Amino acid sequence: MASSTRRTSATCWCARWPGSPSICRPMRMPDMAEGEVSGNAPALEARGLHKRYGAVHALRGIDLAVWRGEMFALLGPNGAGKTTLFSIFATLLKPSEGTAQVLGFDSVRERVAVRQRMGIVFQEPALEGKLSVRDNLHLMGLFYGLSSRAAKTRSAELLVTLGLEDVAAREAQKLSGGQKRRVELARALVATPEVLFLDEATLGLDVDARRLFWAEVRHYVSAGGTVFLTTHYMDEAEPADRIALIDHGQIIALGSPQELKNRVGGGVLLLATDDDAQAAAWLREHGHHPEISARGVLLVASEPAAVLPEVLAHLPVRTRRAEVHEPSLEDVFLKLTGRALEDGNGKPAPRAQGGQP
Incomplete structure (x- = not known):
């Protein structure tokens, strides 16, 4: 590096982690094929993880394995414990009990x-605002021990694949929110890490920017990388190989998107009425088991289309909209918890008790 001052810039991503000044030094990233852990071992593993903040029990005995080459999503409402678990794996937090390993290394001791x-993409930008986009990427490559030439080559590749060529010379502080997120991803990928952590990574991105973002993430996974992402948006989790639903600091369901949806046990009838509470009460009186969400009254049935005519004919309140659809991940969460994951506008559900966002 050009100077020791630049090497220890306070805005380096390492500076966000207490007790880690020694990490801002040239370091060689191993090729994915030469990791110390066998291909059959988990990329990430949690055993009996608990995290307490005073009286708040944010994680309650998490046991979890994420496999190499897997895109894994942790889905849950704000306050469920997503960021707490993410932060323990990413060495940002120490667990109160239990252990977490990444690629066979203990997240605390190693x-x-x-x-x-x-590599990691935080919820909030961690870019060097006065440096250009190109220099942000180049500097991160140097921090990870790439040669100047290799860092420039890799930076140029990422500028193209993430659609950042037109802003490569622009100061990071002058970028739009969506552009900053793409630069964050590029920085996280510049040294080709073995594991990529994404914490609510597409906040603020428009449709086109999200498409570019996820295309590059999928390319990374197809090359053998492992992704661990947190989100409270269903569409963010859908492309994952497996999803863990988390609520009140506990994993309440785990499986592929389709496996989770199969747990609903049928199709879903959604009713938007003038009085959803009254509609739900009537349905319960007639042997059904409805749930109320911000979208309306949800009723799971083996053949919801067959139930619909009777419901519309006899429901004591006016029905403004009725639709039948295949189960979604939100329907799964609602069935398991009795609460909605998101409201009708796609905003996160109200903050739950017992965890960090």
């Missing part, structure tokens, strides 16, 4: 080894 092999 955190430097973990950080050498991971």
Whole structure:
């Protein structure tokens, strides 16, 4: 690097982690094929994880394995414990009990080894605002021990694949929110990490920017990388190989998107009425088991289309809209918890008790 001052810039992503000044030094990222852990071992593993903040029990005995080459999503409302679990894996937090390993390394005792092999995109931007986009990427490559030439080559590749060529010379502080998120992803990928952590990574992105973002993430996974992402949006989790639903600090369901949807046990009838509470009460009186969400009254049935005519004919309140659809991940969460994951506008559900966002 050009100077020691630049090497220890306070805005380096490492500076966000207490006790980690030694990590801002040239370090060689291992090729994915030469990791110390066998291909059959989990990329991430949690055993008996608990995290307490005073009286708040944010994580309550998490056991979880994420496999190499897997795109894994942690889905849940704000306050469910997503960021707490994410932060423990990413060496940002120490668990109160239990252990977390990344690529076979303990996230507390061997955190430097973990950080050498991971990339991360935080919820909030961590860019060097006065540096250009190109220099942000180049500098991150140098932090990870790439040669100047290799860092420039890799930066140029990412500028193209993430649609950032037109803003490569622009100061990071002058970018739009969506552009900043794409630069964050590029920085996380510049050294080709073995594990990529994404914490609510597409906040603020428009449709086109999201498409570019996820295309590059999928390319990374197809090349053998492992992705661990947190989100409270269903469409963010849908492309994942497996999804864990988390609520009140506990994993309440785990499986592929289709496996989770199969747990609903049928199709879904959605009713928007003048009085959803009254409609739900009537349905319960007639042997059904409805749930109320911000979208309306949801009723799971083996053949919802067959139930619809009777409901419309006898429901004591006016029905403004009725539709039948295949189960969604939100329907799964609603069935398991009795609460909606999101409201009708796609906003996160109200903050739950017992965890961090």
